[in-house]
Amino acid sequence: MNIYAEFHVRIAAILDRFAKQGRLPRDLDLARFVVEPPRDASLGDLASNAAMVFAKEAKATYANPRQLAADLAIQLTEEPEVDRAEVAGPGFINIRLKPRVFTDILREILVEGVDFGRGAAGRVAAAKINVEFVSANPTGPMHIGHGRGAVFGDALAGLVEFAGSQVTREYYINDAGAQVDVLASSAYLRYLEALGDKVTIPEGLYPGDYLKPVGAALAEKYGDRLRGKPEAEWLAPVRDLAIDAMMAMIREDLAALNITHEVFFSERSLHVRHNGVSDVEAAIDELRAKKLVYEGRLPPPKGQLPEDWEDREQTLFKSTDFGDDIDRPLKKSDGAFTYFASDIAYHRKKIEAGYDVLVDVWGADHGGYVKRMNAAVLALSGGATTLDVKLCQMVKLMRDGEPVKMSKRSGDFVTLREVVDEVGVDAVRFMMLTRKNDAPLEFDLARVIEQSRDNPVFYVQYAHARAHSALRQGRAAFADLDLSATRLAAADLALLSDESEQSLLKYLAQYPRVIESAAAAHEPHRLAFYLHDLASFFHSHWNRGKDQPQLRFVNQDSRDLTCARLALVTGLIHVLASGLSVLGVKAPEEMR
RNA sequence: GCACCCGUAGCUCAGCUGGAUAGAGCGCUGCCCUCCGAAGGCAGAGGCCAGGGGUUCGAAUCCCUUCGGGUGCGCCA
Structure with a gap:
């Protein structure tokens, strides 16, 4: 039993009775007051601010909140669990419960075991929640920053599930943009290397050793058939194999943290046409039908103008109608859809799947993206689905108070795997949760294994x-x-x-x-x-x-x-x- | 220039969506324990909640503003 929730109901019932008796207006918003532990446990077990919250509405009958509180206290004393109820300060009601209330709760814990507290959110819990987290680009191993989002998302999913919601854990695979072509080019070089060629990885490609096995796998599968061929011929097969390999690696990294997603959603699938129309096109069409898409010009950003700025007409989503600062482009200059356009389509799919709440867990560097995504979800769902974007701040990896150096092997970062292998999954998971998601986190490798x-x-x-x-x-x-x-x-x-x-x-x-x-x-x-x-x-x-x-x-x-x-x-x-x-x-x- | 996040004890951070005398750990000070009810314990000092204005019964919390940090700023994802 949640005694706080329980007594919220009791007090609401008393207020309702007062309203029927004409002592209070009838249209009180009963969600406004709270029942919580008092500041100081010596004051009692429960405290409520109900009298103060409704002081204004009660003016006709009660000159001040203390008078209303006194009346409420009298009624509360009638409740069987209540030992005494008294008015304190400006109009708090402090309630002391009979000892057996707490021993009864202990019995409840003993009977329910680890299920005590399950479903605690009760009717306020959203029925269906989708938590999308990690969604690291499939271009390399996960680093410690991804790890924070991963743990946060998974713990949040576990939490809302325990609280009574139906949860889906989802991973959005960014397998459609330029970064996977860069991945393919990098893997292709490793492929040539596996065939015995001498290669150097140029600036702008992924240099990490983790692509060597991908090169070897390509060599095994295709022999030298892709060597010397134009990019157009090898790009797609190399990319597909490389993405699969990267996702397999990422799944392993996640498994090491005891994280599994129910759904892996491919961005590229949004661009595939069914009956002549892709999901992205369908989403844009829907917005267009709502008169939220137009061709127009965007003012250049204030301050320093980007070097390649070119004033041109483009396809824009009217996100300013929904609280954004500026309308957002849906198509690039080459006519292809922007990432935002795919993301709109992706969220539209989630809305259609019937979720009440969507939670997106992103890195803090994506903060500038929140408003437009909220705007898109609001535009598409009409408010029936809410989006809550949780931004996870950076993780600063330390050892005995000193910053940890980056690892060469992985490219240019410390991999999540290295950390998990060193300190264990429990330490990583718990430490990642000892800070608010939007506060930077210092993670000390030495500290977390101290006894x-x-x-x-x-x-x-x-x-x-x-x-x-x-x-x-x-x-x-x-x-x-x-x-x-x-x-x-x-x-x-x-x-x-x-x-x-x-x-x-x-x-x-x-x-x-x-x-x-x-x-x-x-x-x-x-x-x-x-x-x-x-x-x-x-x-x-x-x-x-x-x-x-x-x-x-x-x-x-x-x-x-x-x-x-x-x-x-x-x-x-x-x-x-x-x-x-x-x-x-x-x-x-x-x-x- | 604009937007978002942040600013709480010397340090690292909580503060339950507006409640009562703002909390914890580290560090500091002072006692106690020192071997398996082990991997320390107890107590104390330490605060203009960045500054200023506003909203109201009541503000660390909401609004405005200044300062200071971080992130991002058509056609990257």
Whole structure:
């Protein structure tokens, strides 16, 4: 149970009653007030600002928010779970719940296990969400920056899925532009090299060693049949094979991070004509039918004029109608469609697939592209589908505080694979989520494998392992002890009377709310921070047991007390394991 | 020149979509622990939330503006 959501409903019902009694206007927007944990836990378990939010509308009956709050508090006291409700400050209502509310939630956790919190977004969850992420060009191995987008996207997908949405993870393969021709040219040189020719990779082509196996594969498949032929003859076959090889490599890189996409969508497929018309053409036609496409001139950018600027008439999408700064070209000077035109067609396909929400995860260098994409989705869907573009900032790779040098082998960057191989998938995944997506991230290769509290990955996993250690001790102390969830759920949980046990218990109860708000905001880092805080509550409670043995989880003299405490420990295990699993991080039972 | 993102403790960052006395880790200071309830613990100092204006019961959060950083700026993707 999400007690915050639950009491939002209760308070809304009371307000509704007041409205029917004529004490409040009838058309209150009940979504406006919130129920949340109070600033200070000593104030109570729940706090609501309802009285202040509706103070204006209530003016006729209540002179000030405190009066309305007082009336609400009286009603709330009637609720069976409420111990007391009081007015504080300018009109907050602080609610203290009966202890059994929280022990009931612990029982719920024990019964539901790692499914506690699932579906927490409830009715506010979008039914169908598409998360498009990574979408690295198929021209080389993934680098650490791609890794951030990959982890972010995958964790976000896992999060909204857990919160109750139906999720599709999708990868958009940019296999249609000039960059794949450059890839083909690069691979062709490696092909000649594999045949024994001496080659140098000129400026502008991809120099990385990773294309050598592609050259070898081409040599194996075609022998010397492509040697000396005009580009027009070898370009397509070389390109196709090279793209396949690059995508295979990228899939492996993703697999190393435990990431799989359900859909790989080819940009090139959008240009293939079915019944004489391609998806791109169809999309542009649709916009044209909505009178959003015209032939016109664009003013040159202010400031320094690009050298090759040529004032010409072009095909433009009227994105300014939807909040963009300037209308955007759909065709290049050679008549081919721009990347934006393909992207419009791509998003149109996603809209047609019936998604309620589209999430695109991009690198921050694409920030200038957001407005036009939002404009396109708005124009095509009429607002029925919303697009949320999440920009991931750069990753600065460090080692002991010093920037890491680039690797020659891969071209000019540190590959994601190198990092994963060095520090492990869990460290990479969790660290990538310890920062907001739009804040730059420093990733220290030495730090993330430290076994200390400076290392958040270790800190959280260790809490889980420590909890299991407590269970093992319990088993050792009481050989016949049944630690199954059903047995523990039947324990006398009222024995959890210590202050830090209560804190831990109440923090566990917040899990569904964290899932809900993190999913709604599309911000998986909130879950990572919650897990870290939860671990922190547990570690500090554990540490108190050092000086005060009577607080330890296992108490030789009392089977009941031990059961109650191990019930709490098991609840913690479930929530930690659940949260880590949502983020795609392992929850080990012991640290080695 | 314009757009977008960012500016919070000495450092690295949270701050739950407008709430109460702005939080955590590192670092610093002071005590305690030192061997498996191991991979440290407790406490303390430290802030004009970049500056200025506005909106309202109430602003780190929303709007305007200045300053300072980052990213991008027809026909690349």
